[in-house]
Amino acid sequence: MADFIFWVIWALIVASAALVAFGNNLIHSVFALMGTFLGVAGIYIFLNADFLAVTQIVVYVGGILVLLVFGIMLTNQISTAQISQSSVQKGLGLVVVLGVATIILTAVLPHDWVGSTLPMEFADTVTGIGNLLFTDYLILFEIASVLLLGALIGAATLARKEL
Amino acid sequence: MDHLSSYLVLSAILFSLGLYTVVTRRNAVAILMGVELILNAANINFVAFSKFVTHNLDGHLMSVFIIMLAAAEAAVALAIVLNLYNDRGHINVDEANALKQ
Structure with missing residues (x-):
């Protein structure tokens, strides 16, 4: 099922x-x-x-x-x-995209990924993500907050009538 | 569903359709939709490798940051698209070839 x-x-x-x-x-x-x-x-x-x-x-x-x-x-x-x-340019686009898809599939499918036979069953990811976010990824988390603030101000500034 | 390859094929198809949308559409909002498809394909790959190969949560963290980036990118891009519409009266990117008229 x-x-x-x-x-x-x-x-x-x-x-x-x-x-x-x-x-x-x-x-x-x-x-x-x-x-x-x-x-x-x-x-x-x-x-x-x-x-x-x-x-x-x-x-x-x-x-x-x-x-x-x-x-x-x-x-x-x-x-x-x-x-x-x-x-x-539908025809040309289709040719290019089919080529890219072929390259991706021939690259990833035959490869024997290590450990791919034994999937990990996470019971609960929220605790783990929270712990990682405030330990290993703390700098990235802070940079993300600054980036979101910048995007907020930038979007509000750009969308005004008079620039 | 218990094999990595079904997720990889799905992600490759999603990426290809997103790339096709980006290269062929003329409407700027439609191109943004193609970018979202590509980001979703990347997210599926990160989470699938997290479950099947690395067995830790690093891939999930990357997906969280990608979703965050996609939200920021959509907000700024739509502000730019609105400015383009106010300036030109259309949002066809193949005709938007000058920074200022």
């Missing part, structure tokens, strides 16, 4: 990401992106990453997706035309 659910989520991620990449309507793409984000949260649960699954839903679905919808609403005339989107 768990196996079946895993492959359903797997297919959901691939299908919705394909709609993001190939869809003609921008609104359809942004809602398909929500399916991708929720599916990735499900994949995190299969990987015993409970904290990351919740963070994924809160930050991506609750934050970034809303920002993207706002971005679409503010940069299109919603009432006049349907929000279509066009692509350029």
Whole structure:
């Protein structure tokens, strides 16, 4: 049963990401992106990453997706035309992307990753992440807080009418 | 689901679709969506290797920081996109080829 659910989520991620990449309507793409984000949260649960699954839903679905919808609403005339989107150089792009995908898959799949036969079942990751965040990763944590403050001020400054 | 390769294939597909979105879309918001797909693919790899190979939480920490970076990047990029729209009346990146008109 768990196996079946895993492959359903797997297919959901691939299908919705394909709609993001190939869809003609921008609104359809942004809602398909929500399916991708929720599916990735499900994949995190299969990987015993409970904290990351919740963070994924809160930050991506609750934050970034809303920002993207706002971005679409503010940069299109919603009432006049349907929000279509066009692509350029589809053929060339497809060739390049298929080449990159082939390179990635031939690089990672045949390799025998050490320890890959014995997956680790984390019981609870929140305690471990909290401990690491305030010991080994303390400097990175502080830099991240400064970066978030900078991004907040920068976005507010940039979005003003008079620069 | 109990093998690393299923996660690696998923991540590779997600990365490729995100890359295709970034290189072919004209709309700046659609390109941002492609960037989010690529970051999600990287996150899946970090967490999968954390479970199957390294057996510690370092990959999870990297994913937390990537999610944080994605949020900051989306906020700043959308502010830039709004400025572009106010300036040009459209957000097609292939026509935005001058810093100032």
